[in-house]
Amino acid sequence: MRIIPVIDIRNGAVVRARAGDRTSYRPIATPLATTSAPADVVAGFLTLHPFEKIYVADLDAIEGSGDNRRAIGALTQRYPSLRFMVDAGAKSDDWRGVSGIERVIGSETLSDGESFSVAKDDPNVILSLDFRGDEFLGPRPLIDRAELWPRRIIVMTLARVGVGAGPDVERLATIIERAGERRVYAAGGVRDARDLARLEAIGAAGALVATALHDGALNRADLERANVMRQNTIRQDTMRQEKREPRKAPF
Incomplete structure (x- = not known):
């Protein structure tokens, strides 16, 4: 189980997300950092656990009102060992080929499913299937046709962000089954x-997580246990793969 901390950036500051109501987001106040500057918040996350990836939502780019490219670029310079999963809406394509960046393309920003099929084979592309309640946000083919999905998928339930409602396990289980x-x-x-x-x-x-980290509901021990489970899963998958592959002759 890989835990990926989340930062939502607006006007250069990290904001606290709640229920997907972006008009209500305000600069974050967190015990992990003394300011809402992205670099400070990421540094705070790293005091909890040596995370390998951070998810970044560029809200200005998603909403078409600007972007936070400079702030995100500064993060990649300050933390070269981290990978940043960047959702910048239609501007996600601007990050193609940039070192340290994995592009997240949210279904809510796509006009049709076929246009995404061009990007789905790119190993640095992640599709976010976005939902608000029971409503899928995006072109219908993207949820109906699993063959359009890339190797990695995020199931984003906006109404549950930051409100303590728990993950949408039923929807996730259905998509996991279809995802193969x-x-x-x-x-x-x-x-x-x-x-x-x-x-x-x-x-x-x-899982992408923010509020539980800021509020201390997930502590260092919880994060380490999740990492151990992940490493065990990787070892088990490797062993299964080795059993499926025929042993090659030494010459």
């Missing part, structure tokens, strides 16, 4: 280690 060998990440609603265990049980590859 693809990796599916949960976004929205993770409250504590018990939610992580529920997601692990249904086969989620990981």
